[in-house]
Amino acid sequence: MTDQLNMPVITSMEVMPVAGYDSMLMTLSGAHAPVFTRNLVILRDSFGHTGIGEIHGGDYTKESLEAFIPLVVNRPVMRYRNILDAIHKAAKRAADDDGEGIQTLDISKLKYVVKSEWAIECALLDLAGQALGMRMCDLLGEGKQRDRVEVLGYLFYVSDRHQAEELHYLDESDSSDPWFRMRREKMLSHEEIVSQARCLHEKYGFRNFKLKGGVFSGTYEMETVRALKKAFPGGRINIDPNGAWSLQEAINLCRDMKNTLTYVEDPCGPESGYSSREIMTEFKNAVQIPVATNMIATDWRQFYHALSHRSVDIVLADPHFWGFEGTIRMSQLLNSWGLTWGSHSNNHFDITLAAFAQVGAAAAGDPAPMDTHWIWQDGQDLLEDAPKIRDGYLEVPDKPGLGVTLNMKRVEEANRLYNTLTSHDRDDAMAMQYLIKDWKYDSKKPCLVR
Numbered sequence: 001m002t003d004q005l006n007m008p009v010i011t012s013m014e015v016m017p018v019a020g021y022d023s024m025l026m027t028l029s030g031a032h033a034p035v036f037t038r039n040l041v042i043l044r045d046s047f048g049h050t051g052i053g054e055i056h057g058g059d060y061t062k063e064s065l066e067a068f069i070p071l072v073v074n075r076p077v078m079r080y081r082n083i084l085d086a087i088h089k090a091a092k093r094a095a096d097d098d099g100e101g102i103q104t105l106d107i108s109k110l111k112y113v114v115k116s117e118w119a120i121e122c123a124l125l126d127l128a129g130q131a132l133g134m135r136m137c138d139l140l141g142e143g144k145q146r147d148r149v150e151v152l153g154y155l156f157y158v159s160d161r162h163q164a165e166e167l168h169y170l171d172e173s174d175s176s177d178p179w180f181r182m183r184r185e186k187m188l189s190h191e192e193i194v195s196q197a198r199c200l201h202e203k204y205g206f207r208n209f210k211l212k213g214g215v216f217s218g219t220y221e222m223e224t225v226r227a228l229k230k231a232f233p234g235g236r237i238n239i240d241p242n243g244a245w246s247l248q249e250a251i252n253l254c255r256d257m258k259n260t261l262t263y264v265e266d267p268c269g270p271e272s273g274y275s276s277r278e279i280m281t282e283f284k285n286a287v288q289i290p291v292a293t294n295m296i297a298t299d300w301r302q303f304y305h306a307l308s309h310r311s312v313d314i315v316l317a318d319p320h321f322w323g324f325e326g327t328i329r330m331s332q333l334l335n336s337w338g339l340t341w342g343s344h345s346n347n348h349f350d351i352t353l354a355a356f357a358q359v360g361a362a363a364a365g366d367p368a369p370m371d372t373h374w375i376w377q378d379g380q381d382l383l384e385d386a387p388k389i390r391d392g393y394l395e396v397p398d399k400p401g402l403g404v405t406l407n408m409k410r411v412e413e414a415n416r417l418y419n420t421l422t423s424h425d426r427d428d429a430m431a432m433q434y435l436i437k438d439w440k441y442d443s444k445k446p447c448l449v450r
């Protein structure tokens with residue numbers, strides 16, 4: 001069958017690496033550096049439309065994307081399924097990808113869990129939607145399920161940037177916005193995290209929060225969780241220590257938290273020769289509390305084993321790991337089986353925020369409020385019209401495709417910042433070593449416990 005002549009054809013594909021500013025956010029893997037990187041895909045078609053996608057930063061992802069250009073350019077937009085199929089068939093596993101995934105949060109392996117082609121899928125769906133005059137969420141799964149998508153306030157302990165003066169973290173102390181003023185400063189105590197949550201509630205309306213753990217002892221972090229629940233008694237409070245706790249420690253910490261935590265995310269990891277899928281099953285058997293993951297089910301094969309073991313209740317199926325069609329398929333399966341869909345995030349710009357709005361709008365069932373790191377980047381917009389978070393909900397653009405427009409001037413600025421960097425890969429040990437000399441990553445030790 002031949003393609004209709006009046007269908008748009010992709011005329012160019014550009015891969016644009018960009019960088020943005022971040023705070024000294026603390027996680028199991030160390031301290032976020034002052035600058036983070038992402039890759040953008042910009043497609044143009046014969047109808048004069050532009051399609052965009054955003055994915056993780058770094059040279060590996062950029063080079064993978066560039067290698068796919070010949071499979072994309074000159075192809076009809078509406079052949080997007082065939083284009084993606086050709087990309088999957090051409091994609092090769094990297095020589096040093098051992099298939100371990102991120103069950104121990106080794107962030108050097110994150111680039112293998114993220115699939116660069118999903119940025120191409122996003123840009124293709126954006127173009128397809130514009131050609132058809134339909135929103136991206138109407139092209140996915142069973143179409144749009146909701147007009148606005150609940151997101152949570154992603155809370156982080158933040159270290160004192162003055163301890164790493166020469167890294168020049170952004171200083172927003174003169175901002176007129178209370179959240180912008182707060183987000184670059186030290187917040188390590190329970191009270192400071194509660195103030196962080198209150199400030200986010202004021203600005204974005206969040207009532208539900210997730211605390212990034214794996215920083216202090218589990219006992220200290222549970223105190224923070226209790227303080228949050230006290231401040232927001234009707235709110236959903238979650239914690240994600242990224243598998244830092246041993247099975248026994250996780251059981252001890254969570255046993256009495258059923259009325260405080262809505263779910264616990266990746267409480268423990270592999271131990272004593274058992275994989276994290278087996279260990280999380282034992283945790284769930286011992287503590288009847290919902291468990292979420294973005295570490296032990298990051299592809300369909302891992303998902304099969306996680307489900308066979310009944311290790312998790314909530315799969316945070318980030319479209320950057322699973323693809324857009326993939327994450328929606330996941331939401332349908334989970335919903336049919338009485339389980340819950342949500343999405344994980346990493347630092348991102350507003351193009352990913354728009355993509356989250358579209359998948360969140362199309363996800364089947366009753367999703368968990370979605371993660372987003374964007375509040376830490378709000379204001380560094382690469383779009384003319386970044387979707388808004390109001391009253392704790394992300395608004396879904398009511399325009400065809402992704403429903404947003406690139407601000408090329410801002411993109412070029414972000415690309416210039418990227419070009420000043422000597423390394424493009426995420427390295428949380430670098431900034432961490434300003435806080436603790438010779439600090440080394442240990443998947444079983446919270447980063448400030450040495």
Ligand code: GKR
Binds near residue numbers: 212346373
């Ligand atoms: O931003 O450092 C971070 C997070 O720890 C991120 O890397 C994780 O992938 O937030 C993520 C998670 O839920 O595990």
Ligand code: MG
Binds near residue numbers: 265295
């Ligand atoms: Mg997580």
